[in-house]
Amino acid sequence: xxxxxxxxxxxxxxxxxxxxxxxxxxxxxxxxxxxxxxxxxxxxxxxxxxxxxxxxxxxxxxxxxxxxxxxxxxxxxxxxxxxxxxxxxxxxxxxxxxx
Numbered sequence: 001x002x003x004x005x006x007x008x009x010x011x012x013x014x015x016x017x018x019x020x021x022x023x024x025x026x027x028x029x030x031x032x033x034x035x036x037x038x039x040x041x042x043x044x045x046x047x048x049x050x051x052x053x054x055x056x057x058x059x060x061x062x063x064x065x066x067x068x069x070x071x072x073x074x075x076x077x078x079x080x081x082x083x084x085x086x087x088x089x090x091x092x093x094x095x096x097x098x099x
Contacts, residue, residue: 002044003093008035009072011065017076024080030056031063031079039094050074053082053090062086 013028021031034040034054041053045064052063060082065074082090 004042004044004050006042006050006067007072008074010074011035012068012073012075017078021076021079024078026061026079026081028076030059030061031076033057034059034061034063034079039090041090041093049077053086060087060090 011028011032018028021027033056035052037054037056039055043051043053045051048067050065050067052061052065054061054063061079062082063079064077066077067074
């Protein structure tokens, strides 16, 4: 996946996505915090989706968002703990910033 730069002006939350991420034991505040991580990695995913790998406190969160018609608005599709492969990718990218 290709790393990209985006500007997020608003995350769109509704009952569906809040309940959905809760099934992964994630709350909206953790998603929002992970997006402000100085080492967050923004990746272009399929269609008009963006995957974000970021830290929220002690957790490493993987978030998938769908870009909306209004620039800067994103609808959170899902969020969960990073997979082993995602953690390795995030830590490798973070390490490059620490050098």
